[in-house]
Amino acid sequence: MSKISDAAFKGVCDYFFRISGIRLTEGKRALVLSRLHRLSQDCGFPDLNEFIARLTRGQLGEDVAVAVVDRLTTNETYFFREPAHFADLRQRAQGHRAGEEFSVWSAASSTGEEAYSCAMLLADTLGKAPWRIWGTDLSTTVVAAARTGLYPVDRIENMPENYLKRYCLRGEGPYEGQMLIDRSLRQRVEFLGANLTQDLPQRLPMFDVIFLRNVLIYFEPPAKADIVRRVITRLKPDGLLYTGHAESLSGLDLPLQSIAPAIYRHD
Ligand SMILES: C[S@@+](CC[C@H](N)C(=O)[O-])C[C@H]1O[C@@H](n2cnc3c(N)ncnc32)[C@H](O)[C@@H]1O
Known part of the structure; x- marks a missing residue:
């Protein structure tokens, strides 16, 4: 799995914050890497840092932007949670x-x-x-x-x-x-x-x-x-x-x- 540079991590965190209002902290670095690595490959970018650079410059299109937000949100839930x-x-x-x-x-x-x-x-x-x-x-x-x-x-x-x-x-x-x-x-x-x-x-x-x-x-x-x-x-x-x-x-x-x-x- 490719590494995520400091600049790319900051870039994707700022990007996600602008869209969702959620601030990802340093502790989420491994999570961001694991969730975006596959998407970056599927989009034809073996290098995650390059993928993020293109994303944050708005060069990847709406469907990729939506997929990034989907990957970075935490969706855990279950029936009758907190009864x-x-x-x-x-x-x-x-x-x-x-x-x-x-x-x-x-x-x-x-x-x-x-x-x-x-x-x-x-x-x-x-x-x-x-x-x-x-x-x-x-x-x-x-x-x-x-x-x-x-x-x-x-x-x-x-x-x-x-x-x-x-x-x-x-x-x-x-x-x-x-x-x-x-x-x-x-x-x-x-x-x-x-x-x-x-x-x-x-x-x-x-x-x-x-x-x-x-x-x-x-x-x-x-x-x-x-x-x-x-x-x-x-x-x-x-x-x-x-x-x-x-x-x-x-x-x-x-x-x-x-x-x-x-x-x-x-x-
Ligand atoms: C952990 S789930 C909570 C689900 C359910 N409410 C529960 O308590 O089980 C959090 C959900 O909030 C959504 N979410 C995060 N930021 C959001 C935003 N800015 N607007 C709307 N939904 C958001 C995520 O996509 C995710 O599905």
């Missing part, structure tokens, strides 16, 4: 005014497990009453994966058994080893590309609950505050914001009131 939020979501949904659409946004949805976990819970709690889920992410690759609703069966670890039976179809033949989220749920979940550091898509409605989890951790405090301020413009007056339990909003001077661990309401 306390799902217990809270159930309560909110149950207390929701009948007839009005209950809407949830998984901001930074990665491959969609968070959004589909919400969909299972709302299908169970609200049934055929109006509800809708939106998922957005910076990475186009994960957005495309989320839209398929298709997952390896080993992803189902935290999924309640009855949800597995009711909302997931086990693959057979060429789909052996995979499971598909039931169509009735997929129809109520929409995934879009969106960069949380920029203007949000006009189509996003106002939400009862917004999941903004395990993404703020990658940002410096000013960028973090900026993202939260932008995201909460889409909260309904009584809406709630859920953040990752490892993510702190303290000291950011935000118009939010903490009502439970990692759960906030607009002031």
Whole structure:
């Protein structure tokens, strides 16, 4: 594997920061090398430093730029991650005014497990009453994966058994080893590309609950505050914001009131 020079590392970090708002630290050098090495080869550059130089000069085209961002984002996620939020979501949904659409946004949805976990819970709690889920992410690759609703069966670890039976179809033949989220749920979940550091898509409605989890951790405090301020413009007056339990909003001077661990309401 080719080495990455100091100049190339700085170049790609600055490039990624401009696009995503995420500052990669020196500790991420090996990760950057391993994630971009293959892409550079596939694009016809045996020398990664040359690849990065061309990239940062804007000489490689939009598809390569998108592929670089996809490689450098961290997309780890799983179904029913941080279960306390799902217990809270159930309560909110149950207390929701009948007839009005209950809407949830998984901001930074990665491959969609968070959004589909919400969909299972709302299908169970609200049934055929109006509800809708939106998922957005910076990475186009994960957005495309989320839209398929298709997952390896080993992803189902935290999924309640009855949800597995009711909302997931086990693959057979060429789909052996995979499971598909039931169509009735997929129809109520929409995934879009969106960069949380920029203007949000006009189509996003106002939400009862917004999941903004395990993404703020990658940002410096000013960028973090900026993202939260932008995201909460889409909260309904009584809406709630859920953040990752490892993510702190303290000291950011935000118009939010903490009502439970990692759960906030607009002031
Ligand atoms: C670790 S995953 C979190 C997934 C899920 N929310 C969870 O808690 O399991 C972080 C996601 O944030 C996305 N992301 C990073 N920077 C972003 C940005 N500026 N705008 C939107 N999404 C971003 C990444 O592409 C990645 O899919």
